Amino acid sequence: MVSERFSPTGFNLNGILDGYGSIQEEHVEFRVEDTTNTSTITKFLGDMNNNNPIPYNEKNEPQQHDDFKFDNLVLEEFSFYPDPHQKTQPLLLPQKNNNQSLVRKTSSVEPPRSPPPPPSWELLCSYGSRIQRLGRRNLSGASEEAKTSTSISPQKLSTEEIVRLAGTRYVQYSSQWQDNWFMPMHPYAQIGFMILSEEENRDIDLAQFLLASADKIGCQQFERANSLLLQCQWNSSNLGNTVQRLVFHFSCALKERLNREIGGMVLERNSQRELVEAMQMDHNSAIACHQKLPFNQVMQFVGVQALVEHVASKTKIHLIDLGLGYGLMATVLMQALAERSEKPVELVKITAVGCGSKRVLDEAGRRLVSFAKSLKFRILFKTVFVEDITELREDHFEIENDDAVAVYSPNTLRILVPSPDSLDNLMRVLRKIKPAIMVVVEIEANHNSPLFVNRFIESLFFFSAYFDCIETCLNQENECRMRLEAILSEAIRNIVALDDKERAARNVKIHVWRRFFARFRMFETEFSESSVYQGNLVIKKLGLSNICTLDKNGKSLIIGWKGTPIHSISAWKFL
Structure with missing residues (x-):
């Protein structure tokens, strides 16, 4: 069997997609805005x-x-x-x-x-x-x-x-x-x-x-x-x-x-x-939305392929997940690692970092442990729950010398933008850990202007594209659609109704994140052809090839809907 690192598919996408519903119990552009007398x-x-x-x-x-x-x-x-x-x-x-x-x-x-x-x-x-x-x-x-x-x-x-x-x-x-x-x-x-x-x-x-x-x-x-x-x-x-x-x-x-x-x-x-509570769904609703909408699936499969490639020679994998949610990405990663023929994985360690609902993290952990047993390999799951990210320390992660550390950050950093001290502390801790790879997923939009009118227009067009995607993909799933749009409504409120420190999240574009990461001596690494193939395969499987796009922006990838950028995904290493 060809090594997954150089395989055109990397891992069995169809099998993983089809297995989503079977998981059982047993979420800096820091462009300087013109603040002159214009709208x-x-x-x-x-x-x-x-x-x-x-x-x-x-x-x-x-x-x-x-x-x-x-x-x-x-x-x-x-x-x-x-x-x-x-x-x-x-x-x-x-x-x-x-x-x-x-x-x-x-x-x-x-x-x-x-x-x-x-x-x-x-x-x-x-x-x-x-x-x-x-x-x-x-x-x-x-x-x-x-x-x-x-x-x-x-x-x-x-x-x-x-x-x-x-x-x-x-x-x-x-x-x-x-x-x-x-x-x-x-x-x-x-x-x-x-x-x-x-x-x-x-x-x-x-x-x-x-x-x-x-x-x-x-x-x-x-x-x-x-x-x-x-x-x-x-x-x-x-x-x-x-x-x-x-x-x-x-x-x-x-x-x-x-x-x-x-x-x-x-x-x-x-x-x-x-905002954090609004982003929570019950497990079944999350699975239903995940199976129909393209964005999370594309980003997860692209990210998983990148993670697998950068730990291909290691047998002890330690994933630090900054936004575990319901554990869907970790599920995909475990199944991809289980298919690895060369150097079989001996142990998977997952550390979930959270400052929201500890109950959600614990429930996700139990599902992941149960899923790992069905794959017949060892897993250690741990939560690092802190009231504030400024409290996070390197010793919270219990990293051993032979661990191949990978970090996954799905739409997490934007929530820390209003608190620079928290964001800086997180990056300093990760720099000390020096992971083999850090995959970052963020919203590709500029919703961080100090001017209300700027944020209003940017968000109006962004969410019009997102609502259009929901209508296309969840047209018959009324309950799931309403729940998802209620989550988006809280995000709209955060951008439009609030100002200054009241705002809980700040969306910025990839070129700003690049300059921010450079402060911590991080450099961007390009996604392989296999990673891009995985993302396009998801789009094709969902029948959205003509309207959902996966484009390159430098070394990063941008997933969009009918020409409107929605998310960016990038991969980073520490010098």
Whole structure:
């Protein structure tokens, strides 16, 4: 048998995927944001309307402006607490030349024209640029029969495309908005060569009301914002279609933010605890979601292949899992190690680090021990439960000289970003341990801006893609879908409703994590062809090859949904 280290498949994917349900008892981009008197939404939408290209560097990646000192990375990029003297910025306002006041033209003689968008629309416009490409793609990809036909068949838009169109229309027709009223589009309006259905136009209108309500909150026009939010909440529901559910959860977060701004009633909650608890499902629900959604499966199989390759010559494997959850990744790893023909594994040690629910960790440990017995090899399971990661020490892990140590960090570091001391302590402890490999999975999004409007727009497009994935993959699994969307709702609340130290997690992109890890003398290692093959195999098995993507970003991999990055996975070693 060929060694798994050089095997094109690495381990039996189908067998492991099919075995998920049989496990029995017996979850730094630290880009410096522009804090001048501009609104992020305005700049992005303006560039979209003017069809301005987004600048790219020689590696075909969006240019980043990283004008901060390297030594102060944590202070400047992890904390991101706004200047208390800085005024709240509007989400959207047309801008006049020079330093004149901002006004909206309401001439009854001239037809309304799109106002010249200020630079602050750049963020939303970069998202909307796909709408133009969508129209061109539909035209160029149409058959000759379709091109010559006088009728055009409607094509259903994705959730994210609905939101993009809403942003485009909101800028183009912003001069027609008067308080809580605006001129709706024709019920069968057309974009490019696509005719939109009545339902799609209603969804676009609903998304425009959501944008307008965030706009008014950013402008501190709270009475108008409240009226718009009532419209959003009246026309949305967590039981509606995908756009209605998305708007429902965002409007709830905006409502809480509004209440905080005006001193209204807000339920006192511990954000850190709420976020951790919201991410918990019962075991059966977690398995059901895991089997249907691509993201976790792809990342786990890619990560497991990388872990297996870097401990291929060792017989005593020690896995430090910083986010064990229900133990699904550890289950895959054990089965992969059990299939190893050369140098059979003598012992697997799993140390789960947690500061949330000890009960969940203990239950996962019992399942893993039971599963290891079915594979007939030895396992030692241990939990390191600390109230704060600053309490973590090297001797908690009981590492022996002949242990091959591997670290797996699934969506864990982002929760520590608001606490730089905790994050620094964790990295210092891991550096002393010096594992053979550290696999890091994080959300590939910039939700760490000090400006509310920036976070709102970034999160709106990110979660529109995520909700679209849920609708596609869990369409018939209503209970599982609602539970998962409730978890995402808590994440939306954390980004949109809260500020400063109240926020329990900070999502940043891979290029920022690279600079952060460099402070601890870590270097990135490339994933093998076998690892990439494992990820693509999962996507193919789920039948999502055309819409779920696995792309390279340097030496890391980015998993996305219909062109929107969702997660990054990277592998690291210590010098």
